[in-house]
Amino acid sequence: MRKLFPLLLILLSVSCYESSNVIYPDYDPTEILGQTLPLNEIQKSIMEGIYEVVEGKDIFGDDVVLKWSEKYLSVFSSHDAAFIILEGGILDTSVFLKGFWRQLLNTNSGAVDLVITKGNGAAGLIAGDTSAHLFITGAYGVANSIPDTRFMLRYVRALSAGHENFLLLSHRGGGRNSDLLGSSENTIEMITRAERLGANGVEIDVKLSKDGVPFLYHDPDINLRLTQKSVLKGQIEDYTFPQLRSFIRLKNGELIPSLREALEFIIFETRLRVIWLDLKSEKNDIALIVSMRNEFMQKAALHLRDIEIYLGIPEDYKADQLKGYPGYQDIPTINELNPDRVRELNSRIWAPRWTEGLQADVVAELQAEGRKAVVWTLDQPDFIKRYIHEGNFDGILSNYIPLVAYYHYTR
Amino acid sequence: MNRILIFFIVISSSGFPQDKSNYYITAEAGLGAGRFLSTLEMEGLNKNGISASFTVYWHPEHLLEVGIETGYNHHYSFKQKNKPTEFGNTDASASLVSIPVIVIFRMRVIDNVKLQAGVGIVRLFNRGEAFNDRFRSSLTSIADFIGLSYNYPLTQKILLGGSLKYTYIFRGEDGYITLQLTSSYRIIDY
Numbered sequence: 286m287r288k289l290f291p292l293l294l295i296l297l298s299v300s301c302y303e304s305s306n307v308i309y310p311d312y313d314p315t316e317i318l319g320q321t322l323p324l325n326e327i328q329k330s331i332m333e334g335i336y337e338v339v340e341g342k343d344i345f346g347d348d349v350v351l352k353w354s355e356k357y358l359s360v361f362s363s364h365d366a367a368f369i370i371l372e373g374g375i376l377d378t379s380v381f382l383k384g385f386w387r388q389l390l391n392t393n394s395g396a397v398d399l400v401i402t403k404g405n406g407a408a409g410l411i412a413g414d415t416s417a418h419l420f421i422t423g424a425y426g427v428a429n430s431i432p433d434t435r436f437m438l439r440y441v442r443a444l445s446a447g448h449e450n451f452l453l454l455s456h457r458g459g460g461r462n463s464d465l466l467g468s469s470e471n472t473i474e475m476i477t478r479a480e481r482l483g484a485n486g487v488e489i490d491v492k493l494s495k496d497g498v499p500f501l502y503h504d505p506d507i508n509l510r511l512t513q514k515s516v517l518k519g520q521i522e523d524y525t526f527p528q529l530r531s532f533i534r535l536k537n538g539e540l541i542p543s544l545r546e547a548l549e550f551i552i553f554e555t556r557l558r559v560i561w562l563d564l565k566s567e568k569n570d571i572a573l574i575v576s577m578r579n580e581f582m583q584k585a586a587l588h589l590r591d592i593e594i595y596l597g598i599p600e601d602y603k604a605d606q607l608k609g610y611p612g613y614q615d616i617p618t619i620n621e622l623n624p625d626r627v628r629e630l631n632s633r634i635w636a637p638r639w640t641e642g643l644q645a646d647v648v649a650e651l652q653a654e655g656r657k658a659v660v661w662t663l664d665q666p667d668f669i670k671r672y673i674h675e676g677n678f679d680g681i682l683s684n685y686i687p688l689v690a691y692y693h694y695t696r
Numbered sequence: 697m698n699r700i701l702i703f704f705i706v707i708s709s710s711g712f713p714q715d716k717s718n719y720y721i722t723a724e725a726g727l728g729a730g731r732f733l734s735t736l737e738m739e740g741l742n743k744n745g746i747s748a749s750f751t752v753y754w755h756p757e758h759l760l761e762v763g764i765e766t767g768y769n770h771h772y773s774f775k776q777k778n779k780p781t782e783f784g785n786t787d788a789s790a791s792l793v794s795i796p797v798i799v800i801f802r803m804r805v806i807d808n809v810k811l812q813a814g815v816g817i818v819r820l821f822n823r824g825e826a827f828n829d830r831f832r833s834s835l836t837s838i839a840d841f842i843g844l845s846y847n848y849p850l851t852q853k854i855l856l857g858g859s860l861k862y863t864y865i866f867r868g869e870d871g872y873i874t875l876q877l878t879s880s881y882r883i884i885d886y
Binding site: 496525 | 735774781783790831867
């Protein structure tokens with residue numbers, strides 16, 4: 286027995302925990318791209334489309350979608366939810382593209398270095414020739430290695446048309462902390478990534494501080510899933526916003542954003558079309574949120590921003606709080622409850638859990654009443670494909686928006 | 697939890713002879729100092745504090761004793777004057793204390809020295825002030841511990857000794873180590 290004690294102590298000292306990380310390769314876009322000229326909107330639209338993966342199928346599958354969002358060119362694949370985010374520009378008669386790739390279903394990542402040469406269609410692309418046949422060539426690397434594995438894409442056809450109003454909604458501003466995207470969920474930094482990941486709308490979680498400031502946070506308590514260690518412990522809503530802001534850093538070092546900051550950023554710094562405010566506070570924050578929503582809708586209108594801000598109703602108690610607000614049926618809401626409560630609150634969007642199935646009849650009924658239907662939170666690759674191909678939903682909320690974007694644009 | 701499991705597997709394989717023929721219950725009180733073991737680092741953070749415990753043990757006719765412990769542990773205090781923030785300068789303070797409810801298993805390894813381990817819950821209480829606003833919040837976590845205790849019999853009923861324990865709090869991924877002087881009293885024999 287006594288001989289076992291040292292063994293016991295050794296076993297006790299061995300950690301049971303293992304953490305994983307994604308390596309986002311260092312690349313300096315100013316190195317080459319600093320010498321290039323930006324592409325104009327026509328050139329960008331010529332580049333958008335569905336491409337065959339001629340080389341690089343191991344990582345990116347058989348075909349990919351290319352889609353621009355502002356200065357970033359995103360590539361979406363169905364293979365392990367891979368995506369590439371590139372910056373690009375024109376130098377002489379070539380288009381240079383540099384960035385990184387990542388597979389969302391695992392932690393694989395690496396650098397990407399691509400070019401469209403004059404002979405591969407760049408001349409026509411730069412001239413604005415919509416019939417240009419593009420070949421994109423180059424290489425990708427793994428983790429921080431120099432890109433040295435051949436990668437080639439060939440333009441096949443334009444993106445699928447006819448579903449322009451389909452909502453690609455990023456969960457928690459772009460993705461969860463567990464998706465290891467490099468930014469914490471429910472932050473401005475994460476929202477910055479949402480469009481590059483393929484979203485045209487975001488869902489963000491709203492809590493209410495002790496001093497009545499709405500802010501972005503998901504869980505009821507301060508915990509290590511969402512924050513770094515701090516001297517504040519316990520329930521997040523037990524603290525004032527200055528206390529939270531001054532003493533808490535989120536998982537990747539960010540500050541907790543107020544809802545006001547988030548709305549300001551989304552409206553003036555992005556082209557996102559939908560904001561879903563998932564009201565997570567048990568306190569009655571309806572009047573405050575409605576007032577802020579109206580203020581920002583007015584600001585958006587003044588700046589000709591095509592955007593809608595919805596109050597998310599996740600639970601019956603929140604629906605009851607909403608019913609206590611005068612004119613509640615005029616407030617745009619996304620309602621996760623049953624269709625009867627959707628009608629009772631006159632919610633614009635019904636949001637059932639995806640596990641409840643395609644529910645084609647109910648969806649059609651609500652759509653006939655002028656409402657929309659979106660499912661949450663759909664992350665299963667096979668079901669994303671099925672819901673897009675077989676379902677009649679008006680949108681999908683997902684942590685894997687690149688995968689949703691791939692199936693949406695290739696349908 | 698795995699550590700506790702390993703402990704009990706080893707305990708259950710024990711070949712020690714039974715050395716007691718009667719059953720009894722003791723009450724043990726401890727008082728000492730503790731050190732909060734955490735990667736949390738901040739200017740003005742003091743990780744030393746007092747630690748007190750009260751434990752009732754059941755001593756069956758076997759080597760393994762079972763007890764239940766509660767107590768009070770001051771994990772840290774934090775104080776900063778004129779901390780600059782985006783909301784202006786503020787004086788800030790915070791402290792964290794815990795009250796555990798732990799099931800303890802203990803066995804003698806050599807004369808008067810016992811190895812102990814336990815698992816249970818701790819209720820953590822956070823208090824402080826910043827921006828002229830007092831805050832108070834709490835949370836519950838699973839915790840486990842391992843340690844050694846020494847008990848010297850002064851009389852048949854009274855023992856004096858000490859204990860050294862390392863406790864791990866799962867929610868915060870923090871630990872604390874305590875060193876206590878203990879006094880035990882045999883309250884029931886049957």
